[in-house]
Amino acid sequence: MLTTHRKQLILDTLKRDGQVIAKTMSQQFGLSEDTIRRDLRELAEQGLLQRVHGGALPASPSVVDLAGRKLLATDAKTAIAKAAATLIQPKQIIILDGGTTTQELVKHLPLDFELTVVTHSPTIAVALIDHRNIDVIMLGGKLFKHSMVNIGAAAMEAISHIRADIYFMGVTGIHAELGLSTGDLEEAHIKRALCAAAAETIVMASADKINAASRYVIGPTSDVSTLVTEASVDESILKSFESLGVSVMNAK
Amino acid sequence: MLTTHRKQLILDTLKRDGQVIAKTMSQQFGLSEDTIRRDLRELAEQGLLQRVHGGALPASPSVVDLAGRKLLATDAKTAIAKAAATLIQPKQIIILDGGTTTQELVKHLPLDFELTVVTHSPTIAVALIDHRNIDVIMLGGKLFKHSMVNIGAAAMEAISHIRADIYFMGVTGIHAELGLSTGDLEEAHIKRALCAAAAETIVMASADKINAASRYVIGPTSDVSTLVTEASVDESILKSFESLGVSVMNAK
DNA sequence: CTTGACTGTGCATGATATTGCACGATAGGC
DNA sequence: GCCTATCGTGCAATATCATGCACAGTCAAG
Incomplete structure (x- = not known):
């Protein structure tokens, strides 16, 4: 043998x-x-x-x-999510990524807020149960349990029919030169498509994601209209983002 | 070991x-x-x-x-779900409806059970997080929060690409003459389509659903291959189902 | 055909991991 | 406060592991 x-x-x-x-x-x-x-x-x-x-x-x-599945949001994440929530106008159509930060964002929306949310994350959909005036549109696909979002061809197809006002993107890294990145190839594809489907893209990133890069590239940082992050991030780095046309918002 | x-x-x-x-x-x-x-x-x-x-x-x-506690299941529902779980063979492709009974069914699947689950309910998808050998395919659509399932044209379209072994259907009523029924028109459409997409349909119904009818008709009772219900249901009624080709399973 | 380099395999040996038991310490019920 | 169950630690027995080495088979160059 x-x-x-x-x-x-x-x-x-x-x-x-x-x-x-x-x-x-x-x-x-x-x-x-x-x-x-x-x-x-x-x-x-x-x-x-x-x-x-x-x-x-x-x-x-x-x-x-199992060890990595920490659903605990840090103080920083909470602050970022709270700040990001103020960027949403009633009756808009917004796309929500999966992830702890977007989950936090949902918590900061008033229960009677009027909105249409498009999401490919069943966790987000479940979190929106009690928001009686929020319409939820779910994008189907194969569930990628690591991030709890639907991916694959079916998800891509579903996205192509969507046109939204804002896409709240979660990333593993946002880098001035290397762009936006995440840890899974399929997820990167989906995020890219969602970005294209929305009029503007807002990235919520805690300090450890700033000027970090992960394996798979989603797109250039200039695709982002607004970056919501913590106050502890270095001024000069944020300046470099602003020179790319990204408006930076500091959650305190 | x-x-x-x-x-x-x-x-x-x-x-x-x-x-x-x-x-x-x-x-x-x-x-x-x-x-x-x-x-x-x-x-x-x-x-x-x-x-x-x-x-x-x-x-x-x-x-x-967190997702499941909100909906409390009765003892009868637990027993029915437990019995229904025994009808699933490893590596099958099954469709799970939304609802408390199907939610219970998930709890009775071993965490290492090998399976592909197709569902249009984000709640079910979230409940399957810890089942590491279960692939989840989510059908998208507009979320109908009352039942926590995705409905509408997008859901219908997604279903048309699916071919499953078993469909576990939840109903509001199952009646020997009036057939299967539910309280929402869109849901009825979806259930009909899911029924057609599976080789066999299994209905889980507690005693109060038996020979009851609701506003919107899903299809004839003969579409059902197996009915899982409680022992307290009248024998003669169950016989009437059996004469329609439905095999009845009693959870004790 | 012979030779030598190379590979795959099994065995010996010392190192490390896992397990069960003994014994004193600790916690929780009453 | 007493009693019992449970706990943590040290230790010994066993299982598993990594490493070095010997041996047999393969293959190609001479």
Whole structure:
């Protein structure tokens, strides 16, 4: 048996069962555990799986995923969301991204505010339950649970029928030269499309997102009409955004 | 068993029951309480749970609870949902309506169940957050807050691209002669379309829905393959359903 | 055909992780 | 305040791991 073939079988087993146990594999192939361990080590180096004591798990660790799901908004996020909420006029049509900051924004809208909200996040839709005068338009698609937003072709198609006043975008990074970025390719596509579907785009970003860049680019920073951020951000950096045509709003 | 896997199961139990008891877990895994305690300690260090005397509690209030608590389910509904859950096979594609009963059904699916769920209800989508092996496809549309489901032309269009194994339908009334009915015209349209998009339709209905009729008709009762209901319903009425080709399942 | 470099494998060895038990400390019920 | 269940820590036994090395098979150059 080719080692490449064996490694493929290990990956297949991992995909099927969600885990691989070194001992079981060694028995199955009739080889020593050492050999399997070597395979696992090599596959781990290639990032194809995650090594644990006794065997291996899929590369994207679900435990980390659970750990990363912090729904707690910081004070800064609350302040930013509150400031951003003042930019909304009654009866407008606005697009809301998923994410904790937009979630906070919803909390700062009066319960009888008149508005139409377009969103691809079921979490946002649920958060708007009690706002009796807000019409919610949901964009469908495949739910990307990491960010709790719908993505994929169906989402893109749905966006193409939308024309909104404001798009409130959440980003992983906003950089004067490198532009807007996020951690997932599909999400980047969706955000780009939403940006195009709205007359203006407002980015809400806490200090750690400013002049940071992530893996996938959404578009140039000049696409943004207003950036809402914290007061603690360096003046000169904000100036560089303003020179790109972005009006900066400081939440205190 | 991998220790990582065991920890995952502990977290699953915690999510499902809202608490974990060290003694119970040790018996379940056939390990000493010391080992469980060690696991709990480590998980607590990662902030994934909160350690208490005798076991552990969730670290932060669950999103599922926040969304689900508002709608309280009766004992009958719980029993019906539990029975209905047994009709689902792994790796199937199922359509879930909105409503309290389907919400209950979600709670009875194991957290590692493999499934594709199509839904037009953001509430259901949010409830499926922790089911790591369930792919969620959301159908967009205009959110009808009364039932928390997406309706309208966009929803209809999205449905036309779907082909599922089972559709779990919630109804306001199921009547031997008057058929299936619901309180909103748009919803009736959607339900009709979803019914056509699935190989079989399962209706979950508590006693008060049986032989009741509402304003808008979804379709004939013969469209239903299985009716899941309570034991308290009159035998002769259930017989009348069976003569229409509906197989009746009694949740006790 | 022979030789030597290379690869895949299994085994030995010391290192590390996991587990169960013992024992004293602590918490919670009454 | 007492009693019991639970807890944390240290320790020993076992399982699993990484590393180095030996051996067999492959392949290509000489």
